[in-house]
Amino acid sequence: xxxxxxxxxxxxxxxxxxxxxxxxxxxxxxxxxxxxxxxxxxxxxxxxxxxxxxxxxxxxxxxxxxxxxxxxxxxxxxxxxxxxxxxxxxxxxxxxxxxxxxxxxxxxxxxxxxxxxxxxxxxxxxxxxxxxxxxxxxxxxxxxxxxxxxxxxxxxxxxxxxxxxxxxxxxxxxxxxxxxxxxxxxxxxxxxxxxxxxxxxxxxxxxxxxxxxxxxxxxxxxxxxxxxxxxxxxxxxxxxxxxxxxxxxxxxxxxxxxxxxxxxxxxxxxxxxxxxxxxxxxxxxxxxxxxxxxxxxxxxxxxxxxxxxxxxxxxxxxxxxxxxxxxxxxxxxxxxxxxxxxxxxxxxxxxxxxxxxxxxxxxxxxxxxxxxxxxx
Numbered sequence: 014x015x016x017x018x019x020x021x022x023x024x025x026x027x028x029x030x031x032x033x034x035x036x037x038x039x040x041x042x043x044x045x046x047x048x049x050x051x052x053x054x055x056x057x058x059x060x061x062x063x064x065x066x067x068x069x070x071x072x073x074x075x076x077x078x079x080x081x082x083x084x085x086x087x088x089x090x091x092x093x094x095x096x097x098x099x100x101x102x103x104x105x106x107x108x109x110x111x112x113x114x115x116x117x118x119x120x121x122x123x124x125x126x127x128x129x130x131x132x133x134x135x136x137x138x139x140x141x142x143x144x145x146x147x148x149x150x151x152x153x154x155x156x157x158x159x160x161x162x163x164x165x166x167x168x169x170x171x172x173x174x175x176x177x178x179x180x181x182x183x184x185x186x187x188x189x190x191x192x193x194x195x196x197x198x199x200x201x202x203x204x205x206x207x208x209x210x211x212x213x214x215x216x217x218x219x220x221x222x223x224x225x226x227x228x229x230x231x232x233x234x235x236x237x238x239x240x241x242x243x244x245x246x247x248x249x250x251x252x253x254x255x256x257x258x259x260x261x262x263x264x265x266x267x268x269x270x271x272x273x274x275x276x277x278x279x280x281x282x283x284x285x286x287x288x289x290x291x292x293x294x295x296x297x298x299x300x301x302x303x304x305x306x307x308x309x310x311x312x313x314x315x316x317x318x319x320x321x322x323x324x325x326x327x328x329x330x331x332x333x334x335x336x337x338x339x340x341x342x343x344x345x346x347x348x349x350x351x352x353x354x355x356x357x358x359x360x361x362x363x364x365x366x367x368x369x370x371x372x373x374x375x376x377x378x379x380x381x382x383x384x385x386x387x388x389x
Contacts, residue, residue: 030308036325045079056161091228115161124153171230178223206286253298
């Protein structure tokens with residue numbers, strides 16, 4: 014009975030720190046995309062092929078600070094799935110009905126990916142490149158669909174499963190295949206980012222789905238005991254950082270590609286496509302300690318940083334809008350900008366997006382629980 018009572022009270026409350034942190038990483042994501050569209054300064058840390066050159070400390074750090082975005086999206090999505098599960102249970106939804114909701118929502122996210130891809134192809138056409146880019150939304154949608162079948166699993170099982178998901182591509186890419194060999198398209202979408210004919214795979218199902226599964230496990234602990242869950246985050250962050258240091262200093266298994274020299278930038282320049290274990294441990298150490306700090310600053314966020322909540326509560330809408338804004342800037346001639354100028358237009362883009370996201374978040378909040386707009 015006690016578990017039921019908890020389920021019908023605390024488990025359905027929105028958590029300000031999670032919404033705000035989601036907004037924070039959305040802003041960092043916008044920086045990465047503004048850099049790519051307006052400065053053509055993006056770098057792509059693939060598991061094989063030429064390693065991206067580092068032009069300057071500023072260029073490297075601009076890219077580096079955005080590495081928490083993608084794992085953060087998946088991790089927070091897992092937490093949100095658990096909270097939505099409990100909120101719908103309070104409305105007497107069955108497990109099958111909740112799963113159907115996530116299936117529809119996952120396919121909507123995939124559909125948005127392909128719809129947006131046509132617009133995002135414009136910068137590629139300008140550079141003489143043609144083809145579909147399989148990006149983060151595509152795998153987010155698939156991860157939501159698959160993980161909707163895991164919502165009843167216990168946290169320990171979810172943590173072990175997420176570890177397996179994170180480990181699989183490291184083993185596959187280190188031991189079984191080479192970057193230059195031709196691969197089956199399905200195999201590429203599962204494990205091996207890179208060129209796939211005229212198309213490019215950036216995000217694969219493994220290991221990215223593992224971050225979402227990890228979020229579901231943490232979400233279960235959080236929904237049951239919020240104070241305890243957040244209190245454990247510094248310990249998890251410290252452990253993840255220690256594992257990162259050990260694997261990075263050893264330079265072998267878990268790196269996919271070891272550091273190319275002894276400089277600090279090379280040490281921090283890790284494989285992202287797909288995430289090496291060093292990348293996963295490092296980013297999760299940062300994500301979890303930041304989430305802890307955001308929880309500690311809840312009162313300040315509510316009074317002084319409401320813009321984070323606006324972006325965080327309209328995440329998919331913001332994802333679409335900010336791409337349109339920065340690609341439009343590029344088409345209007347804002348290309349190859351110096352780094353400092355790019356930062357100015359990044360902020361301008363956020364200012365333009367803010368009122369649209371605020372109105373959409375307000376509109377979304379007024380919709381019934383089964384509305385399409387609740388899924389967007």
